[in-house]
Structures are given as structure tokens and as C-alpha cells.
Amino acid sequence: MTKVTLTVNGRTVSGECEDRTLLVHFIREKLSLTGTHVGCDTTQCGACVVHMDGHSVKSCSILAVQASGSTITTIEGLAGQGELHPVQAAFKEHHGLQCGFCTPGMVMTAVDMINREGGSLTEEKVRAGLEGNICRCTGYHNIVKAILAADAEMAGGRQAAE
Amino acid sequence: MGVEGIGARVTRKEDKRFLTGKGRYTDDMTAPGMRYAYFVRSPHAHAKIRSIDVSAAKAMSGVIDVLDGRQLLADGIGNLICGWMIHSKDGSPMKMGAWRPLAADTVRYVGDAIAIVVADTLGEARDAAEAVVIDYDVLPAVTEAVDALKAGAPQIHPESSDNLIFDWQIGEPDATDQAIAAAAHVTEIEIHNNRLSPNPMEPRATLGIYDGAEDHYTCYTTSQNPHVARLVMSAFYNVAPENKLRVIAPDVGGGFGSKIYIYPEEIVCLWASKKTGVPVKWTSDRTEAFLTDAHGRDHVSKVKMAFDADHRITALKVDTIANLGAYMSLFSSAVPTYLYATLLSGQYAIPAIHANVRTVYTNTVPVDAYRGAGRPEATYLLERTMETAARELGISPAELRRKNFIRTFPYQTPVIMNYDAGDYEASLNAAMQAADWAGFEARKATSEANGKKRGIGMSCYIEACGIAPSAAVGSLGAGVGLWESAEVRVNAVGTIEVLTGSHSHGQGHETTFAQLVAGRLGVPIDSINIVHGDTDKVQMGMGTYGSRSGAVGMSAVVKALDKVEAKAKKIAAHLMEADEQDIVIENGELKVAGTDKALPWFQVALASYTAHNLPAGMEPGLKETAFYDPANFTFPAGCYIAEVEIDPDTGETDIIQFVAADDFGNIINPMIVEGQVHGGIAQGIGQALLESVHYDANGQLLTASFMDYAMPRADDLPSFNLSHQNTPCPSNPLGIKGCGEAGAIGSPPALMNAITDAIGNNGLTMPATPMKVWQALHAAH
Numbered sequence: 001m002t003k004v005t006l007t008v009n010g011r012t013v014s015g016e017c018e019d020r021t022l023l024v025h026f027i028r029e030k031l032s033l034t035g036t037h038v039g040c041d042t043t044q045c046g047a048c049v050v051h052m053d054g055h056s057v058k059s060c061s062i063l064a065v066q067a068s069g070s071t072i073t074t075i076e077g078l079a080g081q082g083e084l085h086p087v088q089a090a091f092k093e094h095h096g097l098q099c100g101f102c103t104p105g106m107v108m109t110a111v112d113m114i115n116r117e118g119g120s121l122t123e124e125k126v127r128a129g130l131e132g133n134i135c136r137c138t139g140y141h142n143i144v145k146a147i148l149a150a151d152a153e154m155a156g157g158r159q160a161a162e
Numbered sequence: 163m164g165v166e167g168i169g170a171r172v173t174r175k176e177d178k179r180f181l182t183g184k185g186r187y188t189d190d191m192t193a194p195g196m197r198y199a200y201f202v203r204s205p206h207a208h209a210k211i212r213s214i215d216v217s218a219a220k221a222m223s224g225v226i227d228v229l230d231g232r233q234l235l236a237d238g239i240g241n242l243i244c245g246w247m248i249h250s251k252d253g254s255p256m257k258m259g260a261w262r263p264l265a266a267d268t269v270r271y272v273g274d275a276i277a278i279v280v281a282d283t284l285g286e287a288r289d290a291a292e293a294v295v296i297d298y299d300v301l302p303a304v305t306e307a308v309d310a311l312k313a314g315a316p317q318i319h320p321e322s323s324d325n326l327i328f329d330w331q332i333g334e335p336d337a338t339d340q341a342i343a344a345a346a347h348v349t350e351i352e353i354h355n356n357r358l359s360p361n362p363m364e365p366r367a368t369l370g371i372y373d374g375a376e377d378h379y380t381c382y383t384t385s386q387n388p389h390v391a392r393l394v395m396s397a398f399y400n401v402a403p404e405n406k407l408r409v410i411a412p413d414v415g416g417g418f419g420s421k422i423y424i425y426p427e428e429i430v431c432l433w434a435s436k437k438t439g440v441p442v443k444w445t446s447d448r449t450e451a452f453l454t455d456a457h458g459r460d461h462v463s464k465v466k467m468a469f470d471a472d473h474r475i476t477a478l479k480v481d482t483i484a485n486l487g488a489y490m491s492l493f494s495s496a497v498p499t500y501l502y503a504t505l506l507s508g509q510y511a512i513p514a515i516h517a518n519v520r521t522v523y524t525n526t527v528p529v530d531a532y533r534g535a536g537r538p539e540a541t542y543l544l545e546r547t548m549e550t551a552a553r554e555l556g557i558s559p560a561e562l563r564r565k566n567f568i569r570t571f572p573y574q575t576p577v578i579m580n581y582d583a584g585d586y587e588a589s590l591n592a593a594m595q596a597a598d599w600a601g602f603e604a605r606k607a608t609s610e611a612n613g614k615k616r617g618i619g620m621s622c623y624i625e626a627c628g629i630a631p632s633a634a635v636g637s638l639g640a641g642v643g644l645w646e647s648a649e650v651r652v653n654a655v656g657t658i659e660v661l662t663g664s665h666s667h668g669q670g671h672e673t674t675f676a677q678l679v680a681g682r683l684g685v686p687i688d689s690i691n692i693v694h695g696d697t698d699k700v701q702m703g704m705g706t707y708g709s710r711s712g713a714v715g716m717s718a719v720v721k722a723l724d725k726v727e728a729k730a731k732k733i734a735a736h737l738m739e740a741d742e743q744d745i746v747i748e749n750g751e752l753k754v755a756g757t758d759k760a761l762p763w764f765q766v767a768l769a770s771y772t773a774h775n776l777p778a779g780m781e782p783g784l785k786e787t788a789f790y791d792p793a794n795f796t797f798p799a800g801c802y803i804a805e806v807e808i809d810p811d812t813g814e815t816d817i818i819q820f821v822a823a824d825d826f827g828n829i830i831n832p833m834i835v836e837g838q839v840h841g842g843i844a845q846g847i848g849q850a851l852l853e854s855v856h857y858d859a860n861g862q863l864l865t866a867s868f869m870d871y872a873m874p875r876a877d878d879l880p881s882f883n884l885s886h887q888n889t890p891c892p893s894n895p896l897g898i899k900g901c902g903e904a905g906a907i908g909s910p911p912a913l914m915n916a917i918t919d920a921i922g923n924n925g926l927t928m929p930a931t932p933m934k935v936w937q938a939l940h941a942a943h
Contacts, residue, residue: 018285034190035183037415039363040448044868047363075183088181092173095833098841099668100180101363101415107181123881130876134868136363136416137668138837139844139905140876 004068009077017064024048026064027074035075035104046133049105050074056112075104087111087150096146098137109133110147119155121148167681171833176672185413188367188382193441197226199431200287202277202294204269207303207525207861208316211267211296219279219293224286227438228294230277231264239263239433240399244490245641248328248499256328259319261489263426270318270488271525272861273453275426280438303525303861307485308462310522318523327486327521332503332577338516341477345468349551353543356928357460357855359871360532364415365446370431378406379432385411386421386665387705392697394424401432411695414667419531420455422707423492452866457855458532460485461539467547473555475510475566480517488523491530500638501536507575508544509586509622509799510566515576525861533845533906537625545621545911550924560594563622579626581797583889584825586622592885593801593823615808619915620801623908627900628713628796645791647702648718650726652784654771656764661693663703664715671711674830678716682723684749685763709900712830713796717894721788729784730766736777737761737769796891796899800824802908804916813936815851815917821883827891827899835901836884842905843882848874850913854929
């Protein structure tokens with residue numbers, strides 16, 4: 001057993017886990033943050049995407065001990081209590097989710113995509129950027145719409161701030 | 163149409179919890195003292211079990227117990243069953259081989275469960291599972307249905323000497339043969355419908371909790387129909403009587419059919435919880451899901467379609483072999499029979515039809531309903547045949563279809579179904595216009611100038627939804643009735659709970675069902691809660707599959723609302739000293755028509771519960787229950803068009819446009835309906851271009867992860883162009899037909915017709931991977 005210390009959604013947390021424990025299982029089981037999901041075990045589906053030190057990672061492909069010392073944001077910490085991040089709001093507005101299982105990973109990937117390429121996203125870029133996230137319900141049509149809408153809104157927000 | 167009522171594009175009430183990580187799926191559930199299960203599964207497709215030695219595993223760190231099929235049998239836990247009886251054409255009943263929840267003497271597919279390990283952590287359970295020693299006598303295996311029927315094939319069940327489960331037929335063999343003999347033209351084709359893995363993103367999971375003090379079981383499970391799960395586990399598997407078994411299907415992350423069935427794991431975890439004295443949770447990993455979730459499709463068919471000199475269809479003859487895998491899953495027998503062959507008339511007036519279906523055991527995971535369930539197989543067969551016929555006859559595919567469309571309703575097909583309403587030409591016209599069919603030749607010329615092959619293809623589908631009239635399906639062999647129940651519970655403050663036997667696992671019932679109530683009563687949608695998925699809360703239900711929740715589940719809500727409204731009107735009339743006939747319900751008030759007298763909804767609700775001043779003899783309270791048994795199936799139909807461009811150097815298919823024109827009857831929420839169609843089309847495109855389950859000759863599954871099985875991803879798909887036509891369904895109070903499966907039904911033939919049009923080789927089979935397209939293209943020249 002090894003002690004792991006992380007900053008998760010702004011709070012410092014620590015816990016003991018087996019060396020083989022994946023970050024996703026540490027988040028789900030030790031921290032009871034069950035919004036991060038496991039959909040495939042082989043780094044393919046992206047249901048487990050969280051942000052580690054500001055970048056999206058698949059939390060099923062990293063050990064909890066490797067992540068020790070890092071800053072993690074999960075879907076639960078993306079917006080303030082009772083609020084929706086613009087990407088979350090756009091997913092609701094454009095019906096970018098159905099069963100909701102892939103949704104946390106999709107949203108975390110989308111936020112990272114907008115952080116990296118905000119203001120210059122196109123349908124083609126969004127579709128390419130979602131290559132590591134699988135959704136079985138939506139056919140991606142409304143997910144793509146939602147991400148483009150959120151990007152436009154956030155770009156507008158940035159312009160207004162400048 | 164109100165802002166929140168029927169027809170409004172209301173955003174979903176359930177979204178916030180899913181978007182903020184607050185969804186509660188089965189694997190998120192915990193119970194005090196809960197431990198983790200891991201299943202020991204067969205690595206062989208077919209073997210006798212000589213011995214099972216769990217002694218080393220039981221001694222390992224953290225292990226609570228290791229249980230196997232011998233103990234399960236000793237405790238009287240029953241076999242898994244298929245709930246739909248089909249008789250062969252010789253009158254003999256289907257040959258159902260015994261399916262033990264834990265195999266005790268023979269394993270019949272890779273993944274067949276043998277033992278369960280319960281340990282403190284999942285890691286410890288996995289480690290101990292490795293230490294279970296099983297001595298096998300490996301037997302020859304067979305995975306293809308056609309091979310399993312051959313003389314000398316490995317015998318899979320003692321109940322069937324030749325692996326044949328049933329040899330069934332429908333329609334008129336003699337009239338069909340005579341029409342074919344007299345035909346001006348006969349199109350013949352062999353159709354393969356590829357085997358698919360449903361792959362909802364949430365893997366199956368279950369948490370079994372036994373309470374020794376109460377002798378009571380609670381089962382959290384990833385189910386589309388928790389009441390059916392309880393019924394079957396009580397009545398057939400002998401887990402516990404219904405009053406001692408609560409089944410909860412909380413948030414469920416997609417189903418697509420695969421979560422209809424009761425699998426061994428639910429039964430074994432409940433039983434193991436009693437044996438070990440701790441709550442037992444099992445969560446499938448993705449490879450287990452590929453190995454053990456029921457697969458879909460897997461048909462091979464020979465087709466003859468006869469035409470007269472005027473290009474009218476005179477007969478259709480179909481001979482199908484369907485692979486049902488190693489055991490008969492819950493509804494497996496209905497899929498290639500009454501959900502398939504009854505739709506073989508398609509949108510066309512065909513005077514004579516005969517279909518013969520043989521179902522077969524193989525050493526593969528069981529095959530059952532997957533989105534569409536039989537109807538995609540019928541549509542793919544018909545629409546590939548129609549396209550082939552149009553090419554052979556030298557007429558346009560649209561003209562051949564127009565010539566043969568059914569145009570008067572009701573229309574009795576030769577294969578049971580009685581179509582109640584439709585306008586097939588309207589959808590065809592809408593789709594052709596949306597796709598600019600007329601401009602295709604010019605676009606093709608441009609592609610050719612760029613060295614590309616361009617093709618266009620259509621598909622005109624029909625399906626039967628709103629499953630199903632109970633007496634009708636009972637007469638055809640169903641073991642259950644397929645009605646739905648609802649309870650409308652008006653609280654004393656006027657807020658409303660609707661309890662439904664339908665189950666939402668992505669469909670958005672918490673919104674659409676609330677829209678129905680909001681529209682009827684004029685109360686805000688936020689004052690209405692939809693309760694589902696718990697056998698302790700909802701009296702009874704048959705669950706969600708076959709696009710039945712709108713047509714059947716919401717119709718039950720309508721019936722319950724009728725009763726609630728009638729009682730509320732009586733109370734309002736009494737309180738306002740008016741005639742009951744004069745009370746109208748509008749904008750959240752009960753009004754006396756033609757006067758300014760009105761009572762807000764909550765006051766009537768409160769009056770019903772205070773019961774201080776009710777009409778003489780009236781019971782207090784405002785809560786009503788209804789069961790709705792549909793009068794007929796519903797018949798969604800439409801036309802899909804795909805246009806593709808193929809790179810002849812690589813064989814890669816680029817979908818230029820995908821058009822869907824659907825007639826779902828009346829629509830509750832267009833946003834949600836569009837989402838259902840998008841998802842269905844993506845699964846259909848997946849079947850046509852990407853997805854296929856492959857077993858090797860020994861029965862090892864080669865496509866057992868997302869690295870080997872090609873799921874459609876965002877960059878594989880285009881955006882879709884949708885439109886709706888509407889001929890309301892006459893058989894249910896809302897005029898709804900259902901929309902959940904259409905996309906998966908209509909899209910594969912449209913795409914395959916487009917690709918074969920582009921490459922000029924009709925022999926191509928699904929999935930049309932770049933390699934297969936390249937080979938077909940080069941074989942054609």
C-alpha cells in the first residue's frame with residue numbers, strides 16, 4: 001500500500017492504495033467521486049477523462065501513485081456548486097447527451113479542446129478531437145453542435161473581456 | 163402546443179445530474195460491508211469440466227469465498243430460460259438446451275461462467291480467480307450457424323441432435339412457389355447480416371444484497387426492465403419469491419436491447435450474497451462485455467423476389483439461418499421469427515410471401531435482440547433485394563419502389579401484420595428532395611473528374627413497434643403480456659409523481675412523460691417527477707425496448723390521467739357548486755366553462771386529501787392507476803438516402819450526406835426524437851461500415867475490445883439531415899408510433915446500396931471496410 005496525495009477539485013486529499021490502483025479507481029472508490037466512469041479498460045472510450053495539471057488524461061491509463069502530487073479536476077469540480085460550465089450548459093441546450101455515461105469524459109475532453117484551440121474550432125477539428133471518446137447514443141451529431149456552440153460562446157466571452 | 167407540453171422542444175430535466183457527475187449508475191452503488199465479485203469463465207468454446215479445485219483460491223488474501231455451479235444446483239437455483247415458445251413447422255416445440263447460471267459439467271462458449279470469487283477488493287478477487295484450477299476435456303467447437311447444421315458438426319446440446327433449435331415457417335409456400343414459377347423476372351440474392359456487439363457505454367453491473375433478518379434480497383442491476391427481471395428470477399430461477407426480492411435499475415448507461423435479458427451474474431450475485439453474508443458487487447469489464455453480453459443479428463438468407471412484366475412484385479421467398487449462440491437467451495426465439503419475418507412485406511404490396519427460418523446453436527455467446535431486433539434484418543434483406551432488382555430491371559430504384567408501395571390502409575400483409583397508417587411516398591419524396599437526388603449525376607461527374615467513385619442509395623423501411631398487444635403475442639408464444647402500467651399520484655400540494663413501468667436508459671422519459679402531464683393539466687414541468695426503475699415503487703411494468711415507451715408506456719399515463727382528471731372535476735364541481743360536465747382544466751386551473759369561477763389545481767388536490775368537503779361517498783385522495791394494453795403494433799416508416807464517395811486507391815468510403823425522412827406519427831419532443839434517430843443511424847452506419855464480431859475456428863473471440871471491434875467514432879460519421887412526416891397512429895390515444903430503432907433499421911441498406919452503386923459490385927457484404935471495398939472494386943473490373 002502506498003500513500004497518494006492529490007489536489008482534487010481544489011481540495012487536498014490523500015489515501016492509501018495498492019500500487020496497481022488506477023487513478024480512476026482511486027477517484028471513484030477512495031474519493032467517492034463517481035462522475036468519472038470506466039467504459040473500456042483499454043484507453044479507447046474516454047469515459048474516464050479528467051484534467052491533470054490542466055490537461056485531459058484518461059484516468060484509466062495512469063496509476064494513482066503516478067498522479068500523486070498533481071492537481072486533478074473531475075466533472076464534479078468543473079463548475080461551482082449548482083452551476084454549469086458553458087460546455088455543460090451547451091450539452092444540455094443542444095441535447096448532446098442521452099444515457100449520460102460517456103458525458104463526463106466528453107465534457108472534460110471538450111473543455112480541454114476549447115482551452116487549446118478555442119475560437120478556431122471547426123466541425124472537422126471537433127470530430128477529430130473526439131477520436132478518443134466513444135458515445136453509443138447520440139451519433140455525435142449534437143455533441144459536435146454543443147462543442148461548437150460552447151466554443152463560440154466562450155470566444156465571445158473572451159473578446160468581451162478584452 | 164404549449165411551451166412545455168406535447169410537441170415542444172423542451173431541454174431535458176435529467177441532464178443536470180448527468181452533466182455534473184451526479185448520475186447514479188449501478189457501479190456507483192455501495193452497501194455496508196460490500197465486497198467485490200469476479201467470475202471464473204471458460205477459456206474454451208466447448209469442453210467438459212472434469213474437475214474444479216478452488217482450494218488454493220479460497221486460501222488467498224482477502225478471499226471470502228469461491229462458489230461454483232455444483233453448490234448453485236444443490237441450492238435449487240434454476241436454469242436460465244427463453245420466454246417465447248416457437249414451434250417448428252412439424253409441430254414440435256423448440257429445443258431449449260439447459261443453461262446453468264454457473265456451468266457445472268459442460269461449457270459451451272468462451273466466457274461461460276463457472277465460478278464466482280468474492281473478495282475484499284476487486285484485485286484480490288481477480289488474483290484468486292487465476293488460482294482456481296479447472297481440468298477440461300476440450301471438445302471440437304463450431305461458431306458459424308451454417309457449419310453447425312452440417313452433418314458431423316460438434317453437438318452442442320443433448321436436447322438437439324443436430325444443433326437445430328427450430329425449423330419454422332410463415333406465409334404461403336405453394337402460392338409463393340407458383341408465383342415465382344410464373345414470374346417475368348426473378349431476382350435472387352444471398353444476404354448476410356453481420357453479427358454485432360451492442361456495446362452500451364456502461365458495462366453491465368449488479369449489486370446483490372441479502373438481508374438475513376428479513377430473508378429479503380435487493381438487486382441493483384443494469385436493466386431495461388427491472389420488473390421482468392424480478393418476475394423471471396422469482397418464477398423460474400428460484401432466487402426468491404417476488405415479495406422478498408426488490409430489483410432496482412437506477413441510471414442505466416444505454417441498453418440497445420442487451421440489458422433486457424436476465425444474465426447469470428444477477429442471479430449468482432444475489433445467491434452469493436446469501437452464501438457469504440456480504441453484499442456482492444460485480445461490474446463487467448469491456449472484454450467481459452464482448453464475451454458475455456448477448457450479441458445481435460447474425461443471419462444468412464437466400465432470397466427470391468418475383469416480378470411481373472410491369473415490375474410489380476408478385477412473390478417473395480426467404481430462407482434464413484439464424485445463429486442463436488450457445489444458449490437460448492430470454493427473447494432470442496422471437497427475434498428471427500415474429501420480429502423479423504412478419505416485416506418481410508416492407509412498404510410493398512406483395513401478394514405471396516413465404517419465409518423459412520432455421521435457428522441454430524453454435525459455440526458463441528447467445529444472440530438476442532439488438533436495436534431493431536429482427537426488423538433491421540428484414541429491412542436489409544428487402545432493400546438490398548429491391549435495389550438489386552432495380553439494377554437488373556434497368557429502372558430507377560425510386561420508380562420500382564413507387565410502383566410497389568402500399569397506398570391504402572388498413573393493409574393486411576400475408577405475414578400477420580396489419581398496417582394501420584402510412585404515406586410511404588411522402589417520405590420518399592421528402593428524402594429525395596433533401597438529398598437533391600436530381601443533382602446526383604452532376605456530382606458524380608465531378609467526383610469522377612477527381613478520380614473518385616460516387617454512389618447514391620436509398621432504403622424504404624417499415625418496422626413494428628409499440629410492442630405489443632398481449633393476447634396477440636400470447637397466441638404467438640410469448641410467455642408474458644406486453645402492456646404497460648402507470649400511476650399518477652397527485653400530492654396534497656398539487657405536485658405530481660408519475661410512476662411508470664417504462665425504464666429510461668437514455669431516452670429522456672423524465673422529460674417527455676412530464677411534458678405529457680404538463681400539457682394535460684397546465685402545470686409547470688418542474689412540478690412533475692417521473693419515477694421508474696424500482697420494483698418497490700412502481701407496481702408492475704414490462705420495461706423499455708421495441709420503441710414501446712411512448713406508444714405503450716405513455717398511453718398508460720394517459721389512461722391514468724383520464725381517471726385523475728375525472729375525479730378532480732367531480733371535486734371542483736362540488737366545491738364550486740357547478741355541473742361536473744362544465745368543468746374544464748386549463749393552465750393549472752379547474753374552471754367552470756363560460757364563467758369566471760376557477761380553482762387552482764393545488765386547491766383541488768388539497769381538498770381531495772383534507773377530505774373535509776368531498777362529494778358524498780367519494781374516497782379521499784387523488785391517485786389513479788392504469789394498465790394499457792395496445793390494440794395493435796405501430797408502424798413507423800420512412801426513407802433514408804446515403805451518398806458516398808470512394809477512393810479507389812484505398813477503398814475508403816466517405817459519407818458525403820445522410821438523409822433520413824421518418825414518419826413516427828405524433829411527436830412529443832422533436833429534440834429527443836432527433837437524438838434517437840441520430841444514434842440509431844450511427845449504429846446502422848457502424849454495422850454497414852465498421853462493426854463485426856469475429857470468432858476464430860476454435861471459438862475464440864477475436865473482437866473482444868474497442869481496439870479490435872470498430873465502434874463508430876465522431877470522425878467516422880457526418881452530420882445527419884433529418885425530416886419528419888406525420889400520419890398519426892390510429893391505435894393509441896397519442897397517435898405515437900415510436901422512434902427508437904428506426905435509425906438502426908433504415909440506414910445499413912441505404913449505405914450498402916450507395917457503396918455498391920459506386921463500385922459496381924453487388925456482392926459486397928457488411929461491414930464494407932476499406933479492404934473489402936477495394937477488393938470488390940478490383941474484382942468488378
